[in-house]
Amino acid sequence: MVIGVLSFKAPVHYSSLNSISNSRRPVKYHxxxxxxxxxxxxxMPSATEMLLNDASITGGAYGFESATTSLTQKLLSSSxxxxxxxxxxxxxxxxxxxxxxxxxxxxxxxxxxxxxxxRQALVKIHFDRCFSSPISRAKxxxxxxxxxxxxxxxxxxSLKEAHLYFLEGMRNVDAREKYPKEYTTWREDPxxxxxxxxxxxxxxxxxxxxxxxEILFSPGENFLVVTHKSILRALICTALGLSPExxxxxxxxxxxxxxxxxxxxxxAMLQSLxxxxxxxxxxxxxY
Numbered sequence: 001m002v003i004g005v006l007s008f009k010a011p012v013h014y015s016s017l018n019s020i021s022n023s024r025r026p027v028k029y030h031x032x033x034x035x036x037x038x039x040x041x042x043x044m045p046s047a048t049e050m051l052l053n054d055a056s057i058t059g060g061a062y063g064f065e066s067a068t069t070s071l072t073q074k075l076l077s078s079s080x081x082x083x084x085x086x087x088x089x090x091x092x093x094x095x096x097x098x099x100x101x102x103x104x105x106x107x108x109x110x111x112x113x114x115x116x117x118x119r120q121a122l123v124k125i126h127f128d129r130c131f132s133s134p135i136s137r138a139k140x141x142x143x144x145x146x147x148x149x150x151x152x153x154x155x156x157x158s159l160k161e162a163h164l165y166f167l168e169g170m171r172n173v174d175a176r177e178k179y180p181k182e183y184t185t186w187r188e189d190p191x192x193x194x195x196x197x198x199x200x201x202x203x204x205x206x207x208x209x210x211x212x213x214e215i216l217f218s219p220g221e222n223f224l225v226v227t228h229k230s231i232l233r234a235l236i237c238t239a240l241g242l243s244p245e246x247x248x249x250x251x252x253x254x255x256x257x258x259x260x261x262x263x264x265x266x267x268a269m270l271q272s273l274x275x276x277x278x279x280x281x282x283x284x285x286x287y
Contacts (some may be wrong), residue, residue, distance in 0.1 A: 069241055071212045072266030078221050080262040081271075081287075084121070084235060085226045087133075087141040088114035089254045096172050099137075099228070100164030100200075106139040114255040115144035115277065121257070121278030121285050127151075128220025131158040131211075132228040142226035154218075158211035161228035162200045191244035201230075201244045208234035216262060232258070239268035255279055259287060 016174040088111030092099045099105050107115070122145065132142035134155040142153055167175050175183045190201045192268065210229060215223055225235075233250045236242075239260055242249065252258065256274040263269075277283040 070160055071239060071268055072216055072264035076216055076264045076266060079264055080216055081222045082260045082262060083224050084232055084258040085118055085227060085237050086160050086229055086232055086252045086254055087138040088112060090137040098164055098167040098170050098175055100168040101161045102168045105137055107137050112144060117278050118255050119145040119281055122281040123285055124284055127222050127224040129154060129218060130224040131156050131159060131215055136158055138227050151152060156211060156214055157213055158207050159227040162204045162230045164200055165195045190247045201247050204230060205238055205244050206236040208238045216266060
């Protein structure tokens with residue numbers, strides 16, 4: 001009877017996705033597991049090789065290779081990091097109204113404080129440029145966050161919120177009562193909500209792709225983007241290869257922060273989604 005000991009070394013990585021001001025860099029640890037068979041042959045693949053080449057173990061997307069699709073279809077000059085922020089609480093958020101592309105909803109005092117908390121949370125991060133929707137509630141949020149930074153704000157029409165036609169400005173309870181079929185479709189099947197053959201959510205996917213290209217082909221490597229909930233959903237979903245049917249699979253709070261890493265091929269990797277620790281504590285991000 002042959003009794004042997006098998007040994008292999010498997011890398012185990014421990015890293016912190018989000019960190020506060022006193023966080024340390026991610027540290028790599030290695031765990032050794034002993035496996036050595038008496039009939040081991042140098043021509044056979046090692047247990048380590050089998051482990052690391054097994055897609056079911058690594059998740060099949062350990063890096064960027066074939067992990068996703070390009071947002072740009074062209075090579076970028078460098079890899080990019082993009083931080084997405086939703087505007088602070090607005091007057092129509094507070095009143096429970098459908099906002100859409102209307103410019104009548106403005107940032108509340110609470111929304112201004114939330115923008116200030118975002119500014120403080122991001123104070124230690126250098127951004128080459130800030131892009132914002134020109135609609136008031138996002139514009140004011142961006143101005144608060146970006147104050148004291150040297151580069152001018154850049155306003156993009158491609159970051160505007162979805163146009164929701166006759167629903168805009170209506171309280172949700174009133175819209176549900178007056179337009180039950182349309183409102184239900186908007187809430188429960190948004191990809192198929194349409195007005196005279198125009199599908200706002202599907203159109204938003206095209207707008208989001210346009211915004212990604214405008215942002216990613218800009219000079220610099222680290223960008224801040226301030227905009228609205230629906231276009232944020234579209235930006236996140238298009239980066240992850242999700243269709244308009246997945247519109248409500250993503251939620252983003254007022255002042256919520258999400259971060260993407262984009263490689264030179266324009267492929268996106270989600271680093272964090274809807275971070276809100278800074279809304280409840282004096283939290284400063286370093287990433």
